[in-house]
Amino acid sequence: MTPTYDDIAERQADIARLLLHHIHAPLPDGRFIRGVLPSPPPAADVRIVTGPERTGAPDDLTAWEIPLRTIDDPEELAGPNDVLGIVRALNSGTRIFSSSRVGTVMGMTLVRVDPAQAAPAGPGERDDAFTILRTLAHPWTEEQPDPRLRGFLLQGPDRMRLYVDREEDTDVVAADVRPSGAPTALLAALPSLIEEVERTVPGDIGDPHCSRLIDLTDW
Structure with a gap:
């Protein structure tokens, strides 16, 4: 069944819940996750903002617009760990993007990611340890706080x-x-x-x- 916008909103919230734990962990290129932005409806996307650890200048930041619908099955939505893996891959060195995929939003560079050209970086040993510890300390539940x-x-x-x-x-x-x-x-x-x-x-x-x-x- 094709995901509804309610499904997309729930997945955006799931991604924010996971990635907020990674704002202190540097990405492979030394940049940091600075934000998770819910793409305007009805887009099935999420925008992950990366940049230097200490900056407030929008022109130092990049917003990566990542489609949530998966390539293999458009009726499935990418999970939080999939998105984190894509962000790590995108921040693993110099990449060249077509000008048609680059724009601006809120003064930040906006890159519309083609998932076919950004294979997710797989989880590492620390990711697996984090999953165990987080699950024990803060069990993942379907019930979200209000406001979410x-x-x-x-x-x-x-x-x-x-x-x-x-x-x-x-x-x-x-x-x-x-x-x-x-x-x-x-x-x-x-x-x-x-x-x-x-x-x-x-x-x-x-x-x-x-x-x-x-x-x-x-x-």
């Missing part, structure tokens, strides 16, 4: 953008937060804060990955 994390973007010193949606609603709301603030209180209040329309940043926010943006950096 669909993605994130590390924007620079003490600033991060969260992409979330609500239960049974795949409409993405972005929230800019300060990690050094009061994270425990913020997380507790987030379900109600994202419903407060008056917090919406007015005008064109230049972010196609969400329907609206709220600013919680001073909360």
Whole structure:
């Protein structure tokens, strides 16, 4: 059965759940995962942002747009480990991409990946160990928190953008937060804060990955 957008949204959330554990682990070329962006609907893609460990400048970052539908079976969606393997392969040395596949988004270089030309790098010993430890410490469940994390973007010193949606609603709301603030209180209040329309940043926010943006950096 062809995946619905609900299926795509769930898989984007699964990918964000896995890749957030890898923001401190360098990729083969020394760059780091800086974000997971939910591609605008109805695209069956996810955008993985990579760049230097400490940067907030968009022109230092690359967003890799990775199709979630697999080559062998378009009715199947690539899993989080598949996406991580592709990202590692893409960041394993110099690659040349056709200009037709390169653009920009939010000031970042956007590369539309052809999965046929990016065989996933296989898991290593540490990946297998991580899978065991993560499963014991944080068992993987079908039930997602509400609001559900669909993605994130590390924007620079003490600033991060969260992409979330609500239960049974795949409409993405972005929230800019300060990690050094009061994270425990913020997380507790987030379900109600994202419903407060008056917090919406007015005008064109230049972010196609969400329907609206709220600013919680001073909360």
